[in-house]
Amino acid sequence: MTSSKKPLSDPQSWNPATQLVHGGTMRSQWGETSEGLFLTQGFVYDNAEQAEARFKNEDPGYQYSRFGNPTVSMFEERLRLLEGADDCRATATGMAAVTAAILSYLNTGDHIVSARALFGSCRYVVEDLCPRFGIGSTLIDGNDLDAWKAAMQPNTKAVFFETPANPTLDIVDIAAVAEIAHDAGALVMVDNVFATPLLQRPLQHGADVVIYSATKHIDGQGRCLGGAVLGSETYINDHLHTFLRQTGPSMSPFNAWVMLKSLETLPVRVNAQCATASAIADRLAELPAIKSVLYPGRKDHPQAKLAAKQMSAGGQVVTFEVDGNKDATFRFLNALSIISISNNLGDAKSLVTHPATTTHQRLKPEARAELGISDGMIRLSVGLEDADDLIADLSAASAAV
Ligand SMILES: *Cc1c(COP(=O)(O)O)cnc(C)c1O
Numbered sequence: 001m002t003s004s005k006k007p008l009s010d011p012q013s014w015n016p017a018t019q020l021v022h023g024g025t026m027r028s029q030w031g032e033t034s035e036g037l038f039l040t041q042g043f044v045y046d047n048a049e050q051a052e053a054r055f056k057n058e059d060p061g062y063q064y065s066r067f068g069n070p071t072v073s074m075f076e077e078r079l080r081l082l083e084g085a086d087d088c089r090a091t092a093t094g095m096a097a098v099t100a101a102i103l104s105y106l107n108t109g110d111h112i113v114s115a116r117a118l119f120g121s122c123r124y125v126v127e128d129l130c131p132r133f134g135i136g137s138t139l140i141d142g143n144d145l146d147a148w149k150a151a152m153q154p155n156t157k158a159v160f161f162e163t164p165a166n167p168t169l170d171i172v173d174i175a176a177v178a179e180i181a182h183d184a185g186a187l188v189m190v191d192n193v194f195a196t197p198l199l200q201r202p203l204q205h206g207a208d209v210v211i212y213s214a215t216k217h218i219d220g221q222g223r224c225l226g227g228a229v230l231g232s233e234t235y236i237n238d239h240l241h242t243f244l245r246q247t248g249p250s251m252s253p254f255n256a257w258v259m260l261k262s263l264e265t266l267p268v269r270v271n272a273q274c275a276t277a278s279a280i281a282d283r284l285a286e287l288p289a290i291k292s293v294l295y296p297g298r299k300d301h302p303q304a305k306l307a308a309k310q311m312s313a314g315g316q317v318v319t320f321e322v323d324g325n326k327d328a329t330f331r332f333l334n335a336l337s338i339i340s341i342s343n344n345l346g347d348a349k350s351l352v353t354h355p356a357t358t359t360h361q362r363l364k365p366e367a368r369a370e371l372g373i374s375d376g377m378i379r380l381s382v383g384l385e386d387a388d389d390l391i392a393d394l395s396a397a398s399a400a401v
Helices: 015-023 046-057 068-083 094-104 120-132 146-149 174-183 233-247 253-284 304-310 324-334 365-371 387-400
Strands: 087-091 111-116 138-141 156-162 187-191 211-213 227-231 290-294 316-322 351-354 377-381
Touching: 015 068, 015 253, 068 087, 068 227, 068 253, 087 094, 087 233, 094 120, 094 156, 094 187, 094 211, 094 227, 094 233, 111 211, 120 138, 120 156, 120 211, 138 146, 146 174, 174 365, 233 387, 253 290, 253 316, 253 387, 316 324, 324 377, 324 387
Parallel strands: 111 138, 111 156, 156 187, 187 211
Antiparallel strands: 087 227, 211 227, 290 316, 316 377, 351 377
């Protein structure tokens, strides 16, 4: 099933699974099947004239791997095709991507509005770092469209949010927020980690910039750190490009190579993880020790309709609350045999996190309460294990509460 009438030789006409296997591949003179790993810092020139031309941007080749590298370019192009963006830049980590996306665009005197339900380090960038450089920031409840409207100021240059948000899986209405932001002249930046580039296309809903921690589902097997920023040619060329070149948070060619291979299996992994996550969410909801289950793919999610509108599946993360205090919740976590306690997500291995004492520990108790992060809350990142085994593990832990 092809989505357009473009010729089959054009990668834009391919469906995602094909783009993720073949997109962006550049072969060297050796004709290798698997993408080459160009683990090199620099590049040599045929002659002094070519070096001069390259520095003048009149010759398209590579100069130095902080600026660009063929393996990294292949990764960027593969992800760009999938996202349907004009351009993509890879970064060393997801936080390098978030920081560069924001700081390359905003200046002293500007203002950013953000949903307050954010990954801890993202919240630091918006709440603490931006103000240190004279960029005002306002954090609001991302579900409240009136709050978005009220937060807009004449100097608001960007809005930033995650959807689904970590760890509560709150959904932000991308199209509605984009309309409000665009009316105010602000750029819309979406951290799309939880949805993955397969389940949600923020650009199609009006976003301008999409940001990934490639450390999560894109690597997908808990190995390399990485990040990516995607957006329009203007945004990348006029803002991000020079910032990244000169400040240097480049993705290592080795990591780009690992992630290129990972992208090939992204649909297989994410689809399997979503199916298991959905089965687990339904089972958890039946366990007596579990007070509540938050999963965007379930009908009882407070924003199930909105989730269905902008996501093609519920995702790979299930958040739930143990019916009890911190001790009871720790008993649940400590009783797990297959599922490990960790703070990562999007791995082939299933991982659980207790946000209140780890990822969101830095927040004051009132701030946690405002986000709905209780002492009983557990975030489960569903891996690639057998669903029955995971359900058995969770049921046994539930009995230990
Ligand atoms: C992990 C994560 C990040 C940061 O990514 P790193 O690769 O760890 O730097 C940012 N946003 C979200 C939503 C994340 O889950």
